[in-house]
Amino acid sequence: MAKKSKIIIAFLAVILIAVGAFTFYNKNSSQADDTKTITLGTIGSDVKIWNYIASLPETKKEGLTIKVKSFTDGVSLNQATADGTIDVNAFQSYAYLAAYNQSHKSAKLETLGTTYLEPMGIYSSKYKKVSDIPDGATIAIANNPANASRGLQLLAQAGLITLKSNFNSLSGPNDIKSNPHHFKFKEIDDTTGPVVVKDNSIAAALIGNTIALEGHLNVLKDSIYHEKVDQSTKANVNILASAAKSDNKAEYKKLVTLYHRSDVQSYIKKTFAGTKVEVNQPVSYLTK
Incomplete structure (x- = not known):
């Protein structure tokens, strides 16, 4: 009888362990499923910035995985963003975006937020x-x-x-x-x-x-x-942009918040000798 009881207890223990493992797996799987992967296209020195942001633990806490893709041509990057191959891009000034939209009226892009001004x-x-x-x-x-x-x-x-x-x-x-x-x-x-x-x-x-x-x-x-960085150069402020028809604006705008973190700004200032001047303004600033 005692032997049978031990067998039953051992069997129950195995079941409990299996249930616990299944619950842990499902919980982790659910967390993984909640993570949003954003493909971000950029050009030149900004590749360094976004690879740095992608590596931050805060990015994962926001539920984001950032895949950074490097381009050499702004027009092709905007076209890839308009057709959804790229979710968000980070390379252009507001004026550049306006010029692109003027000549691509059926595939317009939209400003998500401001990043910096690089003086010409x-x-x-x-x-x-x-x-x-x-x-x-x-x-x-x-x-x-x-x-x-x-x-x-x-x-x-x-x-x-x-x-x-x-x-x-x-x-x-x-x-x-x-x-x-x-x-x-x-x-x-x-x-x-x-x-x-x-x-x-x-x-x-x-x-x-x-x-x-x-x-x-x-x-x-x-x-x-x-x-100089003043009101006269606001059209030259660099921005984050996505397709105007995108349904993921809320997730994409988290990138704006991540960009303006103080530790990210310290990294940018040190890496680029102060030549990327932070502009943390609402989108309305660009159109006033």
Whole structure:
């Protein structure tokens, strides 16, 4: 009888262990099922930032797994975001997004939140000050509307040209009001800026900071003039964007919160020598 009781107790113990293991497995499986995987596309130096954020324990606490994919071309990244291949992208300014949406009205993107402003700079291998650039010199500007417009506004801020009253984020050289120094403008693929600035035929080049960093240029130290962070440059603030038709906005907006964590900002400041200036503002700030 005692032997039979021992067998029954042992059998019950095995059942309890099995039930406990099953419960533990189901609980963990449920937690895993609750985790949202977000595929984030980005370009250049921002790959480092998002890989860092993806590795944080706080990201897992938010129920997110971030898969970071690197691109080399902004248009293809926006198209991949519009068609759902990429959930969220982090590379472009608000003005760049506006220009993209203007030409892709059936596949628009939407701003999720602000991240930073990278000052665009005027770079020259020949001159130390913008006032040294001679009359008739050739200045390299981007061949895409958003960055070309931004570059021309920077030249105007530097006092080298003036712009028409209706100048906007899609305007180009035809919307220059006065060009007293008779500068010539050469359109370039702006990703080649750090190389072009060394060209003897180019007096200066307008280069965004993401590309400048890849060319080992620091906008705060190496440019001869650069943007200031104020209301006049709000269209140049970088953003997180997703497809306008996406149903996962609430999950995606968690990325904005993660980006603005103090430890993330400390990492960015240290890694990029202060050239990515945090802008933590509501989306409405961009449209006021």
